[in-house]
Amino acid sequence: MKSPKSDPKGRRKVGTVGGTVRPLLATIKQALVTMPGINRLVPGGRKPVTHLYPYQKVELPLAYRGQHSIDWFKCIGCELCAKVCPNECIYFEFYEVEPTSEYLHPSRAQLDEMKKIIRRPAVDVGHCLFCGNCMEYCPTDAWNFTQEFELADYAREDLYYKADELRMPKENSDKEIVLINRIGEHPILEVDVCIGCRKCERECPTRCIDMLDGPNDRKGKPIVIPEFDYTKCIGCQQCVDVCPVDCLHMEEIGYKDLEGFYHINLQGEVKLLEEQVEK
């Protein structure tokens, strides 16, 4: 630790030639160092570290979480993103589509009531905190973030983005279907309580539920009970939520493998701020 008194140059005396010229030279150098254009030529000169923002934009890494963008081909409307959202700002909207629509997921489309209806997420960006949980736990990799960060708006209502506005452009989608259970749980049935109402079968987004013949209910009438195909289950808890008698609960299975989470390693080549300014 150096004390100010141990300055090797010694104290500058006022009134001598050196005492007058040296501060003057220092002042001139500082003036040149900060002058635009000349600053690059002077040793120790500083380049600006700021951007002319609206005209120049910073290059952002791929992993940056900006505007949401949802791949409608992949989304199966399981509502898992809404469940893992810390601020609960994801809402689901129902759209009626043609029976030939590409967005209809075959599993749900087989059932009568769901034949023409798809559900897709809408986000209240005013409440969103851009944590990326929705993207991390999405079982089909349908959820993406773009590098678009200018989301400010004039009215609070404008911050509610409808599902249609968040749709990813068709050409960006690879339409590759994956189903990964990233929640690490699957439903378990209590047969004694089940009344065989088939609600879970209708609600399941991957159609992993089959209704089989079960025991008789209290009046002696035979009922059907659900059987789960756990290879297709994504742990979305939709069946648990709709069950009118609470005969289902979620149980730990663990992730099938942690490679299921590797889809969030999105960083590509990117430049740091300093580097972008230098060019």
Next chain:
Amino acid sequence: MPEFWINMGPQHPMTHGLWNMKVKVDGETVTDAKPEIGYLHRGYEKIMEVREFQKNVVLTDRLCYVSSITWSHAYCLAVEKMMGIETPERGQWIRVVSLELQRIASHLMWLAAYGPDLGLLTGLLWALRERELFLDLIQLMSGARMNQNYPRVGGVRNDLPENFEAMCRRSIEHFLKKVDNEYQRVFQESKVFRMRTEGVGRISAADAINWGVTGPNLRACGVDVDLRRLDPYETYEQIDFEPQVWHDGGAGDSYARFICRFNELRESCQIILQALEKMPKSGAYRVKAPRRAEGEGYAKTEDSRGEALFYVIGDGDDRPYRVKIRSPVFCTMAATPLMLRGNKLADSVAILGSVDVCVGEMDK
């Protein structure tokens, strides 16, 4: 002239947030002080009881937005201990890198606030300029500049990007040059700065320990306490580093606190460089974490402001039954009347700035 109370805050440039320091003055001399906090109380411990373990990581990020990774990491560590899981080695090394990057960013923010406190506006501009380098690195690593949501129960969110190591080395090299040349001259070797900070706000080591002061503030009193060394978590025991302790005379004043933090900037850079070298180049960075858990977990870490503690109890549900947060600034704040007593009123800014107040974590 009779003694009377002055309100320093809640709206005062010195406070760095919403809190009030009541100061009793006799002329120019402070005879007593009383910190009043609670303007920013958000009920963290209660909110965390109604949210799932994973959603709480987002919440703990906002405990202190200046050093969010260190806080969410402390929470994840406590939950991991409760669940009985351990992060894989690469995950631990990535955590060490992220923690130290965050510590540097936090200390630079403190430096940027402490400069203008003493009328040194250059410090603000320079420190924020260099903080940008580290925020860029953090953004590259986690995808967000602030409130990153990066640590996970059982690891970290994602792997390090490919070009991260080279960028990190280059930024640190650039930063160390700046610290040695510019920062040292404008702060440490400046006579005015030393006159303002030396000998004011003195607190003895015994008092500091009794009042629960931790971290750089306690190390400035000459007590060699660093949880990274005493109770190593993650892979800190494999790293060779020197906790920054003030050994000379005149311990416990504002200048000593400044020096301890300032030297930690360099020390953290060395830790990052070592971690990048010793880190396994590939491997798992995250393990499977159960969604529901039962038991108790307790983790204390060396936050950038002192000793952060999380105590989590789970009752078999997917959310904690009870969470206890120990904030280092909360305890340090209780000791500030001791530092202030006997000093001039104008020096109270130099004293409270050197403590590094973060109201977000103090009020919770």
